[in-house]
Amino acid sequence: MTAAVLEAPTVGAPANAPHALRVALVGAPNCGKTALFNALTGARQKVANYSGVTVERKEGRLTASDGAGVVVIDLPGTYSLRARSPDEVVTRDAVLGRLPGEVPPDVVICVADATNLRLVLRLALELRTVGRPVVLALNMIDIAERQGLVIDQAALSKAMGMPVVATVATRRRGIESLIDAAQAAARAHPAEGAPDLWHEPSVSDIRRLHREATRIMRLAVTPPKRPDTWTGKLDDVLLHPVFGIGILLAMLFVMFQAVFIGAKPIMDLISAGFALFGGEVGKLLPPGLLKSLICDGIITGVGSVLVFLPQITILFLFIILLEDVGYMARAAFLMDRLMAGAGLHGRAFIPLLSSFACAIPGIMATRVIDQKRDRLTTIMVAPLMTCSARIPVYTLIISAFIPNRAVLGFISLQGLVFFGLYAAGIVSALLAAVVMRRIFWRGAAEPFLMELPAYKAPDAVNVARGVLQRAEIFLKRAGTTILSMMILVWFLSTFPGAPAGAVRPAIDYSFAGMIGHAIEPVMAPIGFSWQMAVALIPGMAAREVAVGALATVYAISGEGGLGASLARHWSLASALAFLAWYVFAPQCASTLAVVKRETNSWRWPLAMFGYMIVLAYGAAFVVYQTARLARFG
Amino acid sequence: MIIVLNNPTHRFTALPASLASAVSNLPRDNALGDFTLGDQRRGFSGVITGLSFGPTGQSGGVSSLELERRLLEMGFVEGARVEILHEGFIGRDPIAVKLDDMRVALRRREARCVRVRGGS
Numbered sequence: 001m002t003a004a005v006l007e008a009p010t011v012g013a014p015a016n017a018p019h020a021l022r023v024a025l026v027g028a029p030n031c032g033k034t035a036l037f038n039a040l041t042g043a044r045q046k047v048a049n050y051s052g053v054t055v056e057r058k059e060g061r062l063t064a065s066d067g068a069g070v071v072v073i074d075l076p077g078t079y080s081l082r083a084r085s086p087d088e089v090v091t092r093d094a095v096l097g098r099l100p101g102e103v104p105p106d107v108v109i110c111v112a113d114a115t116n117l118r119l120v121l122r123l124a125l126e127l128r129t130v131g132r133p134v135v136l137a138l139n140m141i142d143i144a145e146r147q148g149l150v151i152d153q154a155a156l157s158k159a160m161g162m163p164v165v166a167t168v169a170t171r172r173r174g175i176e177s178l179i180d181a182a183q184a185a186a187r188a189h190p191a192e193g194a195p196d197l198w199h200e201p202s203v204s205d206i207r208r209l210h211r212e213a214t215r216i217m218r219l220a221v222t223p224p225k226r227p228d229t230w231t232g233k234l235d236d237v238l239l240h241p242v243f244g245i246g247i248l249l250a251m252l253f254v255m256f257q258a259v260f261i262g263a264k265p266i267m268d269l270i271s272a273g274f275a276l277f278g279g280e281v282g283k284l285l286p287p288g289l290l291k292s293l294i295c296d297g298i299i300t301g302v303g304s305v306l307v308f309l310p311q312i313t314i315l316f317l318f319i320i321l322l323e324d325v326g327y328m329a330r331a332a333f334l335m336d337r338l339m340a341g342a343g344l345h346g347r348a349f350i351p352l353l354s355s356f357a358c359a360i361p362g363i364m365a366t367r368v369i370d371q372k373r374d375r376l377t378t379i380m381v382a383p384l385m386t387c388s389a390r391i392p393v394y395t396l397i398i399s400a401f402i403p404n405r406a407v408l409g410f411i412s413l414q415g416l417v418f419f420g421l422y423a424a425g426i427v428s429a430l431l432a433a434v435v436m437r438r439i440f441w442r443g444a445a446e447p448f449l450m451e452l453p454a455y456k457a458p459d460a461v462n463v464a465r466g467v468l469q470r471a472e473i474f475l476k477r478a479g480t481t482i483l484s485m486m487i488l489v490w491f492l493s494t495f496p497g498a499p500a501g502a503v504r505p506a507i508d509y510s511f512a513g514m515i516g517h518a519i520e521p522v523m524a525p526i527g528f529s530w531q532m533a534v535a536l537i538p539g540m541a542a543r544e545v546a547v548g549a550l551a552t553v554y555a556i557s558g559e560g561g562l563g564a565s566l567a568r569h570w571s572l573a574s575a576l577a578f579l580a581w582y583v584f585a586p587q588c589a590s591t592l593a594v595v596k597r598e599t600n601s602w603r604w605p606l607a608m609f610g611y612m613i614v615l616a617y618g619a620a621f622v623v624y625q626t627a628r629l630a631r632f633g
Numbered sequence: 634m635i636i637v638l639n640n641p642t643h644r645f646t647a648l649p650a651s652l653a654s655a656v657s658n659l660p661r662d663n664a665l666g667d668f669t670l671g672d673q674r675r676g677f678s679g680v681i682t683g684l685s686f687g688p689t690g691q692s693g694g695v696s697s698l699e700l701e702r703r704l705l706e707m708g709f710v711e712g713a714r715v716e717i718l719h720e721g722f723i724g725r726d727p728i729a730v731k732l733d734d735m736r737v738a739l740r741r742r743e744a745r746c747v748r749v750r751g752g753s
Binding site for chain 2: 079080082084116118119122201203206207210211223231232235239240241242244245329332333334336337338340346446447448449450451452453454
């Protein structure tokens with residue numbers, strides 16, 4: 001609210017102090033638009049969401065050579081103003097000035113990849129009908145020059161009826177000329193504005209505009225003398241049915257290792273650091289509720305948010321790097337058929353794979369999927385992939401209940417059960433995707449139609465900025481929700497406190513304990529004792545917390561003793577049911593918080609919680625009852 | 634094959650409806666002396682002659698009009714040169730094509746709506 005008021009032109013200000021020029025960047029995907037945005041605004045950018053939608057709003061500021069302020073808005077990439085996805089709706093409405101709460105842009109800069117002009121010329125012709133001044137930026141002109149591709153800028157400008165500026169965003173070439181051109185275009189534009197003649201282009205409009213763009217191409221562009229042969233040569237290997245898949249798997253292996261193992265020392269350091277910090281702070285505070293809130297609630301809560309940061313940073317470093325190079329579209333091509341079997345888009349592969357480490361970066365990574373339905377399906381099934389937080393729980397139960405012996409002479413039975421739990425996660429994720437498609441979006445498979453951009457060297461500055469932005473978004477937006485969930489879980493497990501002379505562990509007297517006792521009858525058919533039910537409540541904070549919670553309810557210190565104690569208290573059927581429960585249960589408040597952030601509504605996290613709880617209960621029930629019939633009870 | 638004449642999604646850009654229904658009774662690849670891109674193999678090279686969305690042309694969750702616009706926006710326009718560069722490893726699907734001066738990936742289901750004529 002306040003920001004909008006501050007940015008509006010001040011009433012009664014002198015005429016020679018005009019409001020900052022608003023420039024919108026529009027362009028096809030892969031045209032280097034984000035690099036141009038970075039070159040224009042540097043570090044002076046703000047990332048937020050458009051109100052009511054999950055689309056990212058990127059705005060930056062700069063000072064032109066004449067000292068005037070300019071506001072630049074980076075709009076989502078599109079091939080046309082004919083919006084097909086939520087991102088493209090934002091682009092269309094922003095350009096047309098229909099976005100509620102947004103000041104319409106004064107100038108539109110149409111960003112073009114100079115080596116791939118045809119489609120963007122059609123977009124620029126379409127933009128011209130909106131009635132706002134348009135400037136065409138021929139980005140990556142250096143690559144065009146290297147290929148011997150000659151663009152007659154004067155002829156192009158005349159034919160298109162708009163100023164044309166050549167730029168190289170990554171080397172900051174042409175940036176000042178581009179701003180000058182935008183300012184000049186705004187000045188030359190009639191103050192009362194030109195009529196908005198835009199309408200959603202029909203099939204024949206698109207054909208006509210395409211013919212016009214082709215005519216202008218012939219007029220102003222001489223085809224490259226040394227066309228890019230690298231992309232073709234690389235694709236021969238990278239899209240090869242055998243080598244391509246092999247290279248993709250190798251790349252994923254490295255990525256997975258880096259996320260899974262590379263992040264481990266830093267995560268351990270963060271955990272240990274926060275434990276130490278909490279301990280030190282605890283010494284300074286008198287025992288009591290305040291100490292408990294600060295140490296067990298807030299410090300542990302902040303630690304549990306920060307602990308995800310290394311994985312998120314490493315994962316996004318890979319994803320943004322692969323996207324920048326142009327490989328991500330190839331990975332989607334290679335995996336599309338496999339994903340299509342489950343009704344998912346090829347691009348869902350990386351997010352789902354990332355979810356093996358942690359569903360949170362996986363869900364954040366679904367931003368690479370343009371279509372809303374494809375993205376939502378991917379988000380909804382991502383937590384079924386076995387994340388690393390389940391490992392401590394699996395390890396505890398398996399080592400306590402599954403005999404350590406070999407099957408068929410060489411396969412470890414414990415390892416086999418472990419593998420089975422992973423496989424159950426993958427299979428159920430794919431099945432859930434199929435079912436979700438059938439129920440919610442029957443037959444609504446989006447067409448798979450995707451440009452394979454030419455490969456290019458990555459730009460370190462852009463990759464670094466992209467990674468930092470992801471980390472910032474996670475800390476600022478997801479972090480606040482995760483922290484509040486953590487404090488809620490702390491509250492439930494702490495209040496009311498144990499009465500004087502209590503014999504049972506304190507958690508048993510708390511709300512978590514009450515809930516555990518209350519749901520015990522419901523949990524009986526799946527073989528859960530009240531202690532198990534109680535441990536599930538703090539386990540909502542994060543799956544691995546359940547291990548510590550079990551130790552608390554059984555009043556045991558040290559995990560070695562815990563396994564032995566569980567083996568005495570639980571039947572094998574209950575233990576197997578507990579494992580089955582953990583394959584499906586939505587035992588992670590952070591994941592639900594991130595889903596809420598990414599979908600911008602409580603509907604999806606609630607739906608996720610509902611369907612996963614049902615699956616968990618169903619699976620645990622089947623496992624428990626079957627095991628009892630098989631006399632494991 | 635069942636032809637529904639007044640099906641609004643049954644559209645044939647190149648021919649009048651009556652003629653279109655007549656020819657779509659013929660084997661698909663011979664109907665107009667041209668083929669669909671979706672039925673071609675790697676190495677095929679030719680020119681796009683039109684887009685067609687008959688009863689056999691599925692368009693998934695979007696209407697055929699919407700699919701036609703998406704294909705056009707991606708550059709699948711009459712007269713564009715197209716060459717199949719790569720095929721997926723399961724069922725040779727999806728395909729990667731060179732379309733004039735850019736590269737595009739699409740599933741065969743969508744590519745079956747693109748009519749092509751072979752030869753240089």
